[in-house]
Amino acid sequence: MSEGQQKDTARSKMLNGSAWMTAGNITSRILGAIYIIPWVTWLGAYSDEANALYAQGYNIYSLFITISTAGIPSAISKLVAHYNGLNEYGVSQKLNRSALYMALASGVICGTVMMYIASWPIVYNGDTNLIPVLRSLAWAIFIIPLMAISRGIFQGYSMMAPSAISQFVEQLFRIIYMLGATYLIMKIQKGSWVSAVSQSTFAAFIGAIGACVVLFLAWLKYRGVMQGTGTIEQPVTEVSTTELILKIVYQSIPFIIIESGINLFQLIDQYSFKRMMPLVGHFTKYQIDVLYALFAFNANKLYMIIIALANALAVTAIPLLAMARAKNDQTGMRNQIENVLMLFYFVMIPAVLGLYAVAQQVYTVFYRYNHAGVIVLEFAAFMAIPLGLYTVAAAMMQGISENRRMMKYLGIGLIIKLLIQFPCIWIAQGLGPLLSTGIAMMVINYLIIHSFNQEFRLNFEQMALPTNQILAYSLVMLVITKGIMLLLGLFISPYGRYTAFFILVIGVIVGAGVYGYLSLHFRLADKLLGGRAQRLRQIFHMN
Structure with missing residues (x-):
């Protein structure tokens, strides 16, 4: 196979896998943002405090998810792809069973630990309201490892659809329970906002149950295909269960550290921001909580929708790179890395500039107009590029088995984050944690590339x-979209939720239309999407 054909094949696999993962990630993220509108409305005057409490609980919960799954989903995805690349399909089946046993054990252990340490002062950080929130989240930890490992198994076979669909169902079940409980407590019972937050976080357990049902049904549907793969060629290597478990543990330890990278940065913010802010100015506890909520919850919920695009590329890249590494295919690995980077630029740069262009409208629709909140979101939008690139680049490092080097780079980034955290907060106050994270992530990304x-x-x-074309077309889109937003704002109030939503819809259509037209007309999309670009031109009559 020629190098050009290899590139086309690699690009096709990447696009197919990324399409499913993007659909799952984006729809679940959008659902995870849309629920905010009624949730914030029903919480009323307590919404900022509730957002801060919710964010603190989820930061700790996210770390426990990473520990409880022990990096096994990504490790399994990589190992399954590795053994399939060597035609060792029987080993892959044995590997799957071993991983599921480990998932059950780690869920019970980590869920129990989280339930127990929730009442430790060092964990709840002076806010006793965090205790019931953490205990409600602990229930999800019991079953999330099983759910995550199941996704990793499907991804190892490059079956992205079950993972994507389960993500959507998980989010849907979570939001239905969350909104129902919040409405009951706040509007009917006139109860405590802390109870509403606790039930909202317990919804993670309900969502995980829904996802597990979807994955079980997918296993029933595809088990014949997955088991039948081994009939192509029988395994030539005997590997014991103990040896497989040790391989999983060995592969998963770096994944724990690397995949928790963004979460570790957020935990640094959580435990340092409230202590550092009084040192740079006179702020009340309420003011600090509101500032924390603006960047750690409000803006985070919105720019993480964009980072979900990077997550989709990352999940798809690991098994494809692992398979190329198993075959010692240097050309295949280089092509795959280049494909991922170019797709990242193609999607993330216009998405970031687009979010910046409509930041005021987006923030107003989700949270009500707040000048400080809009500024934070505009700044945070640009931080999505280094955060998203870290997600993708770190996954590729793991895909080519450079785990030790990746952990070294992450360690350097964390040291930089700690060193510049206070100076950045002193200079930029509420924007300081985002600024220090962005700088540290850029250093990590440079080292990886x-x-x-x-x-x-x-x-x-x-x-x-193509990179320069992406940047140029994105800037054109930014100028046109921002101009239309300002123009419409002269005639339609941008400060009300409904009017802001009307302006936002126009802005999104214009922005997507401008970038899409330029990419298709000047054949940029052809370099990245292959034959799909020509089909899109036919659909839109652009030939």
């Missing part, structure tokens, strides 16, 4: 033209 170039000699010359 430099490492790729040292090993694979990436074709930066070939990547330069």
Whole structure:
């Protein structure tokens, strides 16, 4: 197979997998943002405090998810792809069973630990309202490892649809319970906002049950295909269950550390921001809680929708790179890395600039107009690029088995974050934690891409033209969209939720239309989407 054909094949697999994962990630993220509108409305005057409490609980919960799954989903995805690449399909089946046993054990252990330590002062950080929130989240930890490992198994076979559908169902079940409980407590019972937050976080357990049902049904549907794969060629290696478990543990430890990278940065913010803010100015506890909620919850919920695009690329990249590594296919690995980077630029740069252009309208629709909140979201939008690139680049490092080097780079980034956290808060106050995270992530990303170039000699010359086109078309889209937003704001109030939503819809249509037209007309999309770009031109009569 020629290098050009290899590139097309790699790009096709990446696009197919990313399409499913993007659909699952984006729809679940959008659902996870839309619920905010009624949730904030029903909480009323307590909404900012509730957002801060919710964010604190979820930061700790996210770390426990990473620990409880022990990085096994990504490790399983990688190992299954590795053994399938060697035609060792029987080993893959044995691997799956071992991982499921480990998931059950880790869920019970980590759920119990989280339930127990919720009442420790060092954990609830002076806010006793956090205790019931953490205990309600602990229930989800009991079953989430099983759910996550099941997704990793499907991804190892490059079956992205079950994972994507389960993500959507998980979010749907979670939101239905969350909104129902909040309405009952706040509007009917006139109860405590802390109870409403506790039930909202317990909804994670309800969502996980829904996802597990979807994954079980998918296993019933595809088990014949997955087991039948082994009939192509019988395994030539005997591997004991103990050896497989040790392999899983060995592969998963770096995944624990690396995949919790963004969460570790957020925990640094959670435990340092409230202590550092009184040192840079006179702020009340309420003011600090509101500032924390603006960047840690309000803006985070919205720009994480964009980062979900990067997550989709990352999940797809790991098994494809692992398979190429198993075959020692240097050309395949280089092509895959270049494909992922270019797709990242193609999607993330216009998405970030688009969010910046409509930040006021987006924030107003979800939270009500707040000048400070809009500024935070505009700034946070740009931070989505280094955060998203970290997600993708770290996944590719793991896909080519550079775990130790990746952990070293993450360690350097965390040290930089700790060193510049206070200076950034002193300079930018509420924007300081985002600024320090962005700087630290840019350093990590530089080290990763430099490492790729040292090993694979990436074709930066070939990547330069499409990258410049992406940037140019995105800037054109930004100017046009921002101009229309300002123009419409002269005639329609941008401060009400309904009017802001009307302006937002126009802005999104214009922005997507401008970027899409330029990408298709000047054939940029052809370089990244292949034949799909031509089909899109036919649909929109652009030939």
